Amino acid sequence: MTSLNNVKKRKTTYYPVLIIGAGATGIAAGSQLRQKLGLKEFKIVDRQSGIGEFREYLNEISEKYQLASHIQLNTDVKELRWIEADAQWEVTLQHLVPGTGDLSTRDREDRATASGRESVYLHEEVVRAKAVISCVGILVEPNPWPSSIQGRNTFKGDVFHSARWRDDIDLNGKDVVVLGTGCSAAQIVPSLLKEPYKVKSLTQIGRSAPWVMPRLSEPFGRENYAIYAPTVYKWLPFLGFINRVLIYLLVEVIWSTVFQMKHKKWRAAIETQQLAMMKEIVPEKYHDIMTPDYPYGCKRRVFDTEWLPSMQNSKFMLTNRPIQAVDGKELILGADGKATSGQQRINADIIILANGFEATRWLHPLSVYGREGAALQEVWKQRGGPAAYMGMAVDGFPNFFIAVGPNTANGHHSLILTSENTVSYILKMIKPILSGKVDRVEVKKQAVTAWTEDVKKDLEKTVFVGCRSWYMDEQGYNSTMYP
Known part of the structure; x- marks a missing residue:
């Protein structure tokens, strides 16, 4: 060298x-x-x-x-x-x-x-x-682990960012914490609650709720689409082209209406629809946490069909209490945005940072x-x-x-x-x-x-x-x- x-x-x-x-x-x-x-x-x-x-x-x-x-x-x-x-x-x-x-x-x-x-x-x-x-x-x-957390360098477990995944770390039987509620976190959480993973518990910590949309490219259900679409598009490629054109036109309509500040009625309609969908799927105890406090489209939307249903898993917990400090393998959570009193301690063997990038x-x-x-x-x-x-x-x-x-x-x-x-x-x-x-x-x-x-x-x-x-x-x- x-x-x-x-x-x-x-x-x-x-x-x-x-x-x-x-x-x-x-x-x-x-x-x-x-x-x-x-x-x-x-x-x-x-x-x-x-x-x-x-x-x-x-x-x-x-x-x-x-x-x-x-x-x-x-x-x-x-x-x-x-x-x-x-x-x-x-x-x-x-x-x-x-x-x-x-x-x-x-x-x-x-x-x-x-x-x-x-x-x-x-x-x-x-x-x-x-x-x-x-x-x-x-x-x-990748964004680092927030520097405001007291004692973060003394954490006894493993910490890694979702963009730098650690395949060498065994998640089985571990208390796992996912930091973030964006697109990456929405993909990670349901995956960790399924085979081959066998996590002991999964706690998701987020600052704000995202607007969640079902996937656009799965017209006949995710499983059927995954099975048949590759074969259909291989032999009938024009159908794939038509599908892309339809998606293109749909999102252009959304852009020219919902994404413009002046079209409040269009935005209110889609917000009402998405909140109703969320409340049908997500346990009631998470409804407030999963209700965005900002206009639809202002932040990056989450397109997913598995994250919301995964919140019904008995191993899952969602919170918007911020991490204040680290004590060994325990995270000390403070009050949430609605002035909930007192602190909360949760065990964490592994922390996965899905907190974005220095964009x-x-x-x-x-x-x-x-x-x-x-x-x-x-x-x-x-x-x-x-x-x-x-x-x-x-x-x-x-x-x-x-x-x-x-x-x-x-x-x-x-x-x-x-x-x-x-x-x-x-x-x-x-x-x-x-x-x-x-x-x-x-x-x-x-x-x-x-x-x-x-x-x-x-x-x-x-x-x-x-x-x-x-x-x-x-x-x-x-x-x-x-x-």
Whole structure:
């Protein structure tokens, strides 16, 4: 292993295009570079030990477009620095001990501190690229266990985040606590209450209730859909297309009505319907806890058909009492939001954090330095928050493009659709660079400013302003949603 302080000088490798991230968007960028531009010289780097979430499908795409030789895993991008004289990006890569890139940045640094940097980092490499496409995801860096909890570092059990699942921890016969009531928690809880798990008890702790919807893509029941849909769509693919079109049209109707602040009657109708459904399924003792105190759609909705019925399980308990302190393997819960008096103690062998991600820290922990050494994070800080023209380009940072950047997500549609369209647009910007017609492409500051102001103004018309959510930072700046 080579110390970072004693890295040997190597010949600088050059790539016409460097893609950061081998998730769905990175694979889309790579496949379109080959398919649309016929480019054979590019590199996709990813800090993790494997490619993104939908692995079987993405592996098929990678094989179809011959991307395997372009993908470099266990490689973290530490820094991007624009070299004005050469009109290129200088990229500092950190080669990681295989598997350590699957950890969060915080956990990697903790390991490096405890066991030495050589336990995480092998060596650094500096490469050059004419253009860089950031395909860094939004939900990447998990939120930590809340720092307000007294004695949290003295907990005697195991703690892990849902996005960093620990298969090596035996849950059988254990008192398990799930922290959170969002989409991840709604998937985890019913699964843990079924085979092959045999938990002793499962306590779910949440701050606020989500709006829960049945799944849209299971028209004939979940079991039947899972059994027959793959075969039907294989032989009659147009039915799959029709199903997707119908879902598309349905959610567009919901967006243009329920998600707009002015349509209170539409929103009230769907809220009444969903509350009635919840109360039919969930035990009465949880009705108050499971009643949202904010408008429908303001926070991310939960689409699920198993979570609510699982609350009838005798091993399950739901509470909105906050964790105040830790005492060995006991959690001390305080009063809930309705001034319930006294404290409550519950046993916890294992805590699973389903408390979300650092979604508003765009590109974190990547450092990007543009013209005259300007730091992108500092530019965003001075401007009040992350913003980019069409979510993909910032003035002062030539030939640097962000796929799925600030204000590109929405509350009703697939992000895959957004990322594919964004990548297609970025390729139009890259094409003249690769052909040598231009040396650099850079958006104008006034274009970024005008775009950002339009987004802010239009967000005020949507339901997203009706509550505090993970879409916003601590100052209430919404850099996530596209209105």
